[in-house]
Amino acid sequence: MFPTLQLKSPHHITPKRVSYRLQNIKLQQFRSYQELDFDFTNQITVITGANGHGKTNLLEAIYTLSLGQSFRTNDYTNLVNWDSDYSRITAKINQAGIDTIESFFSRHPKRKNYKIDGVNQKQSQFIGHLQTVLFHPEDLNMLYLSPLYRRRYLDIILSQTDREYLIALTNYRKVIKHKNALLKQIQKKALEFGPDIKDTDLEIWNFQLVDFASTIIKSRHDFLKRLNTDITGIYQGISDHHEEIAISYKNKATANQPSTDNLNDQLHRLLEEYKSREILSGKSLIGPHRDDIIFTMDHHNINDSASRGEFRTLLLAIKLAEIDYITEKTGRSPLLLLDDVFSELDIHRQNHLLNAVKGSQAIITTTAVNPDHQILNASDSLGVVQIDDLC
Amino acid sequence: MFPTLQLKSPHHITPKRVSYRLQNIKLQQFRSYQELDFDFTNQITVITGANGHGKTNLLEAIYTLSLGQSFRTNDYTNLVNWDSDYSRITAKINQAGIDTIESFFSRHPKRKNYKIDGVNQKQSQFIGHLQTVLFHPEDLNMLYLSPLYRRRYLDIILSQTDREYLIALTNYRKVIKHKNALLKQIQKKALEFGPDIKDTDLEIWNFQLVDFASTIIKSRHDFLKRLNTDITGIYQGISDHHEEIAISYKNKATANQPSTDNLNDQLHRLLEEYKSREILSGKSLIGPHRDDIIFTMDHHNINDSASRGEFRTLLLAIKLAEIDYITEKTGRSPLLLLDDVFSELDIHRQNHLLNAVKGSQAIITTTAVNPDHQILNASDSLGVVQIDDLC
Numbered sequence: 129m130f131p132t133l134q135l136k137s138p139h140h141i142t143p144k145r146v147s148y149r150l151q152n153i154k155l156q157q158f159r160s161y162q163e164l165d166f167d168f169t170n171q172i173t174v175i176t177g178a179n180g181h182g183k184t185n186l187l188e189a190i191y192t193l194s195l196g197q198s199f200r201t202n203d204y205t206n207l208v209n210w211d212s213d214y215s216r217i218t219a220k221i222n223q224a225g226i227d228t229i230e231s232f233f234s235r236h237p238k239r240k241n242y243k244i245d246g247v248n249q250k251q252s253q254f255i256g257h258l259q260t261v262l263f264h265p266e267d268l269n270m271l272y273l274s275p276l277y278r279r280r281y282l283d284i285i286l287s288q289t290d291r292e293y294l295i296a297l298t299n300y301r302k303v304i305k306h307k308n309a310l311l312k313q314i315q316k317k318a319l320e321f322g323p324d325i326k327d328t329d330l331e332i333w334n335f336q337l338v339d340f341a342s343t344i345i346k347s348r349h350d351f352l353k354r355l356n357t358d359i360t361g362i363y364q365g366i367s368d369h370h371e372e373i374a375i376s377y378k379n380k381a382t383a384n385q386p387s388t389d390n391l392n393d394q395l396h397r398l399l400e401e402y403k404s405r406e407i408l409s410g411k412s413l414i415g416p417h418r419d420d421i422i423f424t425m426d427h428h429n430i431n432d433s434a435s436r437g438e439f440r441t442l443l444l445a446i447k448l449a450e451i452d453y454i455t456e457k458t459g460r461s462p463l464l465l466l467d468d469v470f471s472e473l474d475i476h477r478q479n480h481l482l483n484a485v486k487g488s489q490a491i492i493t494t495t496a497v498n499p500d501h502q503i504l505n506a507s508d509s510l511g512v513v514q515i516d517d518l519c
Numbered sequence: 520m521f522p523t524l525q526l527k528s529p530h531h532i533t534p535k536r537v538s539y540r541l542q543n544i545k546l547q548q549f550r551s552y553q554e555l556d557f558d559f560t561n562q563i564t565v566i567t568g569a570n571g572h573g574k575t576n577l578l579e580a581i582y583t584l585s586l587g588q589s590f591r592t593n594d595y596t597n598l599v600n601w602d603s604d605y606s607r608i609t610a611k612i613n614q615a616g617i618d619t620i621e622s623f624f625s626r627h628p629k630r631k632n633y634k635i636d637g638v639n640q641k642q643s644q645f646i647g648h649l650q651t652v653l654f655h656p657e658d659l660n661m662l663y664l665s666p667l668y669r670r671r672y673l674d675i676i677l678s679q680t681d682r683e684y685l686i687a688l689t690n691y692r693k694v695i696k697h698k699n700a701l702l703k704q705i706q707k708k709a710l711e712f713g714p715d716i717k718d719t720d721l722e723i724w725n726f727q728l729v730d731f732a733s734t735i736i737k738s739r740h741d742f743l744k745r746l747n748t749d750i751t752g753i754y755q756g757i758s759d760h761h762e763e764i765a766i767s768y769k770n771k772a773t774a775n776q777p778s779t780d781n782l783n784d785q786l787h788r789l790l791e792e793y794k795s796r797e798i799l800s801g802k803s804l805i806g807p808h809r810d811d812i813i814f815t816m817d818h819h820n821i822n823d824s825a826s827r828g829e830f831r832t833l834l835l836a837i838k839l840a841e842i843d844y845i846t847e848k849t850g851r852s853p854l855l856l857l858d859d860v861f862s863e864l865d866i867h868r869q870n871h872l873l874n875a876v877k878g879s880q881a882i883i884t885t886t887a888v889n890p891d892h893q894i895l896n897a898s899d900s901l902g903v904v905q906i907d908d909l910c
Binding site: 322407 | 569573592656657660664706707798823826828859
């Protein structure tokens with residue numbers, strides 16, 4: 129039992145031979161797939177089929193090659209088909225001197241492995257060779273749920289475009305892990321034997337933390353400043369309304385100053401000030417892992433006032449700004465993965481999205497294609513593909 | 520500038536004079552509304568209009584009369600129109616000897632107030648006079664995001680149908696708040712002066728906690744047992760597939776036993792066992808505020824395997840089971856609030872939802888009504904209403 133992809137002739141427009149970035153994907157034992165081997169011969173690939181037949185799984189596989197991890201699960205063993213112990217995703221990307229990239233996940237023993245042109249790579253080396261922008265119905269959560277989702281958004285976009293950020297982030301997470309373990313230890317000892325604890329080690333961790341934290345905060349600051357410049361115009365263009373959108377970065381170290389000057393000093397000062405509170409709570413309270421993004425619309429926090437329609441418009445505006453940002457930063461337009469999002473947008477917003485799609489390679493999933501749908505006119509190289517479950 | 524509701528004649532079918540539960544609603548300074556006075560003369564009311572014109576706000580007002588709080592914000596001052604300092608929602612429900620229910624929220628001074636037939640009530644007395652079941656696109660979060668959302672789901676349905684549960688929950692939250700404050704105190708003292716801390720007070724709180732916790736856990740257990748009996752049948756009916764759905768309650772005190780026997784003893788034992796860990800973390804670690812619901816499909820956790828389509832089907836099945844449960848428990852079918860959910864469902868699932876709607880009073884929002892849409896044939900008492908923004 130395995131789903132395969134079949135090209136449906138009626139919608140299959142003769143492809144121009146353009147060298148797209150993602151040319152072929154091979155899946156072995158990935159989620160519902162036992163085997164899949166598929167050529168992307170068109171600039172835009174529309175994948176249709178009923179619910180539960182593996183459309184999102186295919187986008188997930190591509191995304192996993194881009195970021196080294198899924199957008200749906202933190203446990204990579206979930207990516208392995210239930211009937212198998214391992215899973216492999218291989219893509220031909222044929223760009224910047226690279227032919228193939230590959231992810232391998234195994235359940236027994238628990239192991240993950242990344243390769244570029246057959247050579248093993250660390251995850252941090254692997255990320256950034258296939259830039260993707262994912263449009264996903266659950267993206268909306270980013271705007272109104274916990275700060276965790278907004279930090280994750282920043283980390284995903286900046287990790288893909290800025291190697292220095294990715295390295296600082298990886299190291300920062302290690303430092304925070306060690307520091308938290310130490311804080312718990314200090315806390316526990318103080319509870320058992322009284323407060324006479326030497327914290328030289330804590331200062332060593334704090335010292336390391338400041339450098340990585342500073343790199344992360346500066347990049348986030350710069351990115352949001354850039355986004356802030358573009359977002360109101362894009363939002364107004366989509367909505368035909370005159371709301372003014374503002375995006376700001378909420379961070380203790382830059383709270384009372386508009387820039388990131390003297391950031392290291394500020395962080396050192398804050399770490400000293402919060403030391404006893406950190407020991408008391410057994411957790412690191414200062415640093416970019418506690419920061420947030422604040423979105424306002426006409427000076428009100430969007431969580432206090434925006435409707436779902438306004439949330440959707442804002443999200444679309446952010447995604448379009450993101451495409452611009454990645455294109456400018458990397459000199460290439462990112463691969464767009466659109467997971468079942470057209471049904472959530474009205475026709476006006478669909479058009480905006482289609483315009484953004486035009487210049488890029490895009491893979492679009494949808495439960496049904498209406499023959500009159502504008503998507504079919506979006507590009508002269510478009511293929512409609514039907515996922516069939518051959519069970 | 521205030522939106523009003525106008526009846527559009529073409530879709531307005533002559534109403535049968537049935538005494539529905541919610542007969543009239545009046546809004547003053549609620550969200551985008553300055554004033555609204557609307558009669559529900561039909562069993563099913565479909566509210567159409569563009570995004571951002573106040574459709575969801577109207578459902579939110581009704582929901583707020585049902586639960587005493589919003590489903591979109593925890594801060595009730597957000598419900599007050601930006602240009603005003605207070606907000607009032609009044610409804611004629613005309614049932615079980617009650618004519619009107621009213622919520623009042625004020626920003627300056629920060630205050631909330633509930634009335635039944637003009638007499639002030641505590642929030643806990645106010646809840647349960649207008650049972651609602653809300654269908655909302657963000658409901659899906661409940662299935663895959665943090666346990667917080669699943670506990671919230673249980674609290675909402677059980678608070679509406681079981682006064683004993685509501686009272687236990689209110690008291691339990693107070694006890695946990697006091698206990699957490701005390702734990703933080705003990706933790707702080709131990710860190711400053713060493714571990715010689717008397718914890719008699721802690722035991723007093725634990726003693727109170729056990730009774731309330733036990734009531735809450737038993738009710739949740741019973742409800743989920745009931746849901747578990749129905750859910751596979753309902754799910755298979757909607758999906759035409761043969762997946763077996765199981766719902767279980769994850770709780771430390773009942774972890775190794777199928778029933779809630781000896782629950783109080785178990786809780787006391789656990790609280791004793793976890794005492795030092797609770798002091799160390801400065802938080803209550805044992806009790807229903809840490810529990811979760813686990814959904815499985817063919818014995819796999821749905822978070823590891825289900826597609827978005829399967830999530831949507833499961834959510835729909837849960838909601839339909841919820842309607843049955845409330846109807847059976849209270850002897851009345853609940854008021855159904857459907858917020859822009861039809862666009863997310865395929866035609867097969869829409870039909871299932873429409874069948875469920877048939878016996879109940881329902882208020883449905885949608886951006887556009889297709890004249891061919893089945894919703895228009897769902898009832899012989901249906902009115903389509905257009906939200907117009909008269910700015």
